[in-house]
Amino acid sequence: MLTQVDGILGRRGMSSPIVWSMSGAARGRAALLVAEHRVSGQEIVRNPHLTEDWAEYAVRSPNLLAAVRAVLGPDVAVENTFLVVKWPGHSFEIPWHQDGIGARLELHPERSVSAWLAVTDATAANGCLEVAPGSQSAGYLPVEKEAATGADRGRADQAHGFTPETTIPVPLRAGCAVLMDSRLVHRSGTNTSDGARIGLNVRYTAPDGILRRDPKSPSVVPISGTGW
Ligand SMILES: O=C(O)CCC(=O)C(=O)O
Numbered sequence: 001m002l003t004q005v006d007g008i009l010g011r012r013g014m015s016s017p018i019v020w021s022m023s024g025a026a027r028g029r030a031a032l033l034v035a036e037h038r039v040s041g042q043e044i045v046r047n048p049h050l051t052e053d054w055a056e057y058a059v060r061s062p063n064l065l066a067a068v069r070a071v072l073g074p075d076v077a078v079e080n081t082f083l084v085v086k087w088p089g090h091s092f093e094i095p096w097h098q099d100g101i102g103a104r105l106e107l108h109p110e111r112s113v114s115a116w117l118a119v120t121d122a123t124a125a126n127g128c129l130e131v132a133p134g135s136q137s138a139g140y141l142p143v144e145k146e147a148a149t150g151a152d153r154g155r156a157d158q159a160h161g162f163t164p165e166t167t168i169p170v171p172l173r174a175g176c177a178v179l180m181d182s183r184l185v186h187r188s189g190t191n192t193s194d195g196a197r198i199g200l201n202v203r204y205t206a207p208d209g210i211l212r213r214d215p216k217s218p219s220v221v222p223i224s225g226t227g228w
Contacts, residue, residue, distance in 0.1 A: 005137045007181045008071040008110050013136035016170060016178035020061040020117050026175035029054050030120040030198045037085055043092060045083035047218055048200070055081060058117060059202050060223050067179055068224075071113055072206040075225030079107070079203040079210065080217070083119075086127045086191035086198075093189050095158035096132075099203055100182025101140045102157040104214035109136070111209030112182045118172035119198040126197035127188045129170040129178065132162075136183035159185055 009015050021029075037045075048055035058064075059078050068076055086092050099114035100107035122128035143157035162185055170178050180186065182203075191197045205220065207227050222228040 007136045007183065008113065009136075009179060009181045012133040013181035013184040014131060014133065014170075014178055015067065017172055017176035018064055018067050018115075018179060019175060020058060020064045020177045021175040023173055023175040026119050030174065030196070033083075033085065033119065033198055034196050041087060041090075043085050043087065043090075045085075047081050048083050049078055049081040049202070049221065050218060055083070055200060058200060064115060064117070064177055065224060068113060068115070068204045071179075072111065072204065072209070073225070075207050075222070075227035077205055077207075077220040077222040077228065079112070079205045079213075079220050081203075082201040084199050084201065085196055086188075087196055088191055088194050091190050092127070094187055096162045096164070096185050096187045097143075097158045098140060098183050098185055099180065099201070102143055104217070106140070106212040107182045107203065107205055108209045108211050109140075109182045111206040113204050114180045114182055115177050115202045115204065116180065117177040117200040117202065118174050119200060120196060121174045122170075122172045122197055122199060123193070124169045124171060125191075126193040126195065127191040128172065128197075129186050129188050129199075130167050131170055131180070131184055131186040132164045132167050135164070135185040136181035138183075140183055141185070
């Protein structure tokens with residue numbers, strides 16, 4: 001299939017900020033998540049949109065869904081969500097990766113898009129996303145398994161041999177999101193602040209957006225349109 005070099009989000013491969021919640025409400029949700037997970041120190045919650053009301057609403061928030069529909073068309077489903085809590089005082093970096101490809105997955109770059117929703121404020125100090133604008137134009141890179149860290153982070157198959165030329169931090173106020181081309185290379189660093197940093201990653205797809213997917217993955221959840 002032919003794909004445009006720039007992709008569906010244009011030259012930079014991203015669009016930001018998009019409001020998904022009032023900031024106060026997002027911070028309130030973050031406080032509840034901190035209270036829930038503080039004792040266990042849990043860093044990753046997989047697919048919370050399947051089990052938690054707030055995440056079910058977040059992925060459908062009107063502004064965000066409108067931005068997704070503007071690039072994918074009316075039929076949209078959630079393929080996956082991934083909540084990341086970065087606790088203060090813990091080293092936790094997520095390596096350079098692309099959301100649309102991994103050992104178990106490949107999404108069509110023009111029929112899928114990913115979003116990262118700030119639940120707390122996300123700053124350079126607390127480990128906001130760092131992106132390489134325009135990196136989507138090189139297409140998908142070979143993937144390799146993230147080095148074992150000892151923690152069950154189960155995160156990304158990282159982009160092999162990626163050497164960023166220009167990167168920018170993407171600080172976001174709680175309640176704001178960034179929409180990313182599925183090929184946009186991004187990472188995040190350790191939280192060096194004294195509060196938790198929480199973000200929700202969402203992969204959206206159109207009906208023809210899944211090129212390869214582990215059959216053991218939970219079903220995709222249609223959230224818009226009649227084409228499913
Ligand atoms: O939350 C983070 O720090 C990064 C998450 C991310 O890049 C992802 O889930 O794809």
